[in-house]
Structure formats: structure tokens, C-alpha cells
């Protein structure tokens with residue numbers, strides 16, 4: 458197994474994940490649209506590639522951790538894309554959340570030029586990314602999964618091989634549906650209680666000390682209590698994931714209104730705030 462890794466995308470998630478690979482002893486080429494975000498990694502020994510083709514040439518296993526389908530396709534396709542060079546035998550691993558269809562297209566195009574492709578979106582936010590305790594949801598061949606396992610061990614506490622390409626993305630959209638329901642449920646509960654004269658701190662204590670409390674309600678409690686929403690998982694990404702779930706045909710009673718609410722919050726200018734800022738939208742709408 459080669460130690461030559463290329464990492465594209467140094468956003469909120471990509472940066473700490475790449476950092477864990479560096480700390481884990483891998484030699485790392487990095488690339489980011491905004492190159493200054495690589496500075497701290499370069500100080501620790503990563504090499505900043507001047508372009509995606511250069512990164513690809515220098516690496517055997519290439520990760521992408523970018524915003525959305527469009528950004529990921531941009532990194533793979535076209536003149537400056539990953540698939541435009543000599544890529545025979547290389548393993549591409551996309552960890553961004555994209556649609557199962559985009560994953561399948563990337564697999565097909567990678568294989569057409571002799572490369573291999575795994576999808577490996579993650580569940581867990583910035584803190585698990587920093588701690589190397591993400592859940593990694595993998596779709597692809599068993600051989601490629603085995604090849605990537607030692608690297609996944611540096612990034613997460615568990616990597617699950619769910620089946621062929623598409624399965625990982627589907628599982629990711631499903632778990633984020635639950636997350637969106639939970640966060641909006643928490644927001645509506647706190648706001649309803651407030652309307653009845655119960656303050657937010659008391660209501661959050663009741664939630665967290667009772668059977669409804671969970672890791673995510675506890676994690677988001679301080680942000681609601683202070684009414685400040687520093688971004689861990691941007692609301693725009695959740696709106697994207699709910700849109701993708703809809704495109705996959707989700708049709709349960711709550712699915713449509715849920716996706717609509719996050720989309721409206723996005724249109725209302727809250728996209729770059731943390732997903733928990735959904736409460737701000739609900740409060741003013």
C-alpha cells in the first residue's frame with residue numbers, strides 16, 4: 458500500500474482530516490481553491506500542489522472533500538481535472554456528500570480511464586474530524602475498501618462497507634435526514650416552550666436530562682442558549698443534503714416541509730451559519 462496521498466479540499470472538514478493523515482505519518486500533497494488554507498499543513502510537512510493534475514501525478518490515492526456535486530465534478534472533469542492525466546491504477550476516494558448518481562458517474566468515468574473509485578462520505582462534524590472519530594460510509598469494491606482501510610482508521614472510529622458505489626451516499630443522505638429532523642424538532646420544541654413562557658435554558662435541560670436527550674441535542678445546547686451559531690456544519694450543506702434526498706425520491710410526510718424549511722432559511726441568508734441557525738429562521742418566520 459502506497460503512502461503517497463493527495464488531498465483536495467481543506468474546508469471545515471477537509472483540513473482536520475488531512476491533518477490527521479499527516480500526523481499519522483502519510484506523505485501528503487494538498488490542493489485547495491483558496492491556497493492559503495493549506496499554510497498550516499505545509500508548515501507541518503505537507504506539500505502544496507500548484508494544480509490538481511500535479512497533485513494527481515504525485516499521488517497514488519487521491520481524496521476529495523469538497524462542498525457539493527458541482528465542486529466534486531469540477532475537480533474530476535475537464536482540462537484541469539483529476540481524470541485528465543495518466544491515472545491508471547490510482548484510487549480516487551470522494552468523501553464529500555454528493556448524490557448517489559454523481560458517485561456512480563464518477564466511478565464509471567474513473568474506471569473508463571483505468572482508475573478505481575470509492576465513495577466514502579462521513580457522518581460526524583468538525584470535532585470528530587479533528588479527533589479522528591468519524592463514521593465513514595463506504596460504497597465500492599471490497600478490494601478497494603480493504604486497500605483504503607488503514608487510511609480510514611486514521612480518520613474515523615468506524616468505516617462501514619455498505620455495498621457498491623451509491624450505497625455510501627444513500628446511507629449518508631438517510632442519516633442526515635434524521636439529523637435535520639432532530640435539529641428542527643429541537644428548535645421547534647424550544648420555541649414552542651418559549652411561546653408558553655418556559656425559558657430556553659430550562660427547556661433544554663428537560664430535553665437533555667430526559668429520554669429525548671442525545672449527543673446532538675447536548676452538542677447544540679450551548680449554541681441555542683447563547684443564540685450564537687458558529688459554523689461547524691453549514692446550513693447550506695444541510696439544505697443541499699435534503700435536496701439530494703428529495704431527488705432520491707424521499708416522500709414521507711415530514712420530508713417535503715423539512716427540505717422546504719431549510720431551503721427557505723438558506724434563501725433568508727443563513728446558509729453560511731451553523732445548521733442549528735434553523736432556529737433563527739423559525740423564530741422570525
Ligand code: NAP
Nearest residue numbers: 466467468469470490491523524528553554582689690694
Ligand atoms: P466547507 O467548509 O464549506 O469547505 C468546502 C470546500 O470545498 C473548501 O475546500 C472549498 O474551497 C471547496 N469548494 C467549494 N466550492 C468549490 C468549487 N466550486 N471549486 C473548488 N473548490 C470548491 O465544507 P465542509 O464543512 O468541509 O464540508 C465538505 C463536505 O463534507 C460537504 O459535502 C458536506 O456536506 C460534508 N460534510 C460536512 C460536515 C460538517 O460538519 N461540516 C459533516 C459531514 C459531511 P475554498 O476553501 O476555496 O472555499
